[in-house]
Amino acid sequence: MALIRVDDLHVHLGESHVLQGVSFEVPEGGVTALLGRNGVGKTTTLRAMMGLVPRRGTVALAGEELTRLRTHAIVRRGIGYVPEDRDVFAGLSVEENLRLAERGPKPRYELVYELFPELKVRGAQKAGTLSGGQQQMVAIARALLNDNPVLLVDEPTKGLAPLLVTEVAAALERAAELTTVLLVEQNLAVVARVAQQVVVLDMGKVVHSGPAAELLGDPEKVRALLGVHGGSH
């Protein structure tokens, strides 16, 4: 059964019609990867789902329409968001970044520190002085701190060293045991490792959706849809 249903989503940014009727479903549990070439509207799709850009169309979570809600209310319905550029608060400490994200009475610090023990050690450090990888940990930790039924995660491995990519992928796998993840990711090895479903965008529209293994197992299709040499590597 679909936990999230996106239907006929349109976004105009200036003169550009970035999303031209995007429709897809995200099943409950596991990771669904949102794929596509650069600039096809993956990040805009997540931002539109979060209400961070003006949009038309519908986004429903477990049957409840979200598009009439403001961003903070969408988050309170249980959608956590990890933005593309991490967007940690540079002037706040790691501990303050996490404290800011607390919503319920029982923030899941045990889970967060189990996944990223480094954050406990660096609690007093200003987030702006962390490395890119550590900032990514803070961004993911903020979303995992609350018991969100859904996480939208935008390019979490972008610009990270290989070792950190592995660490982030492991965190995503762990997160997917607890929640449903919609992941924008360019690294197909990470997609192959964590995702069960894929949705492919091109020119602001969905051009493919289905099981991840089926797409990644077909190098011709990967080349045609994503413009890269792919497969399960």
Next chain:
Amino acid sequence: MSTFVLLTITGLGLGAMYFLIASGLSLIYGLMGVLNFAHGALITVGAYATWWMSTKIDGSAGIKLLVGAVFGLAVGAVVAMLIELVLIRPLYRRPVEQVLVTVGLALVLNALVEAIWGFDARPFPVPSWMIDTTSVLGASIPNDRFVEIAAAAVVLAGLNGFLRFTRFGLIIRAGVENRAMVTALGIDVRKAFTLVFAIGGALAALAGVLSGVYYGVVDPGRGTSLLIFAFIVVVIGGFGSIGGTAVAAVAVGLIQQYANYYASSGLGDLAVVLLLAIVLLLKPEGLAPKVAH
């Protein structure tokens, strides 16, 4: 030496008033991106509300000032909240309209004060001990200067404590950096907007009260004249930075006093504009930009 001490403490007193006005302006712009040109009118409203209340109660000048100031600060906070809720909130993401509305509101509020109480200055309730002087290193310093400096120091410490140790403070500090991300964490940042406007209004009103004590009178043009220097302080200090605002306010107050005395009377304002130009050339983002610390 005694002249230098007098100029320094008077400059610090003036800087204290600039800080009280500029800190609210700075937080409002840093968090919301709103240039509030009506902030000067809140100074006037606070000062007149204090004066009005002082004429309605019996007691010593001290009691009148204290009760009047509490009333004036409350009026400043409430008027600022109403401005945010009624006029600014529908215009977020429309900066040109915001500027037009706040400029128009400043004109309306000033005209309203003039229509009700006239153009003439009104005597402010100032206790005699504030007019008396205290000798510091040979200089006779009017005691009100110490009150102004102490009030600003208490506000600075209070604001820092509020920003550092409360959840609303945490939200404001984060919102100054990236308010979209604050909402993406499930926080209704508009509540922080209203609170910051209320704090800014109360501080502007406090500056109005202290300016009444400093000048001994209150007049309809008070807010506008102080607002110009407060904007300069905000630009020099960096939008959204309380620490930067405090440093800039002291610098502007001192430079004005020194230049007026040691160069030529009237050169103080020019010296402040020169300081602004130098900071804009060397550090266009201000001394400590975009971090509400």
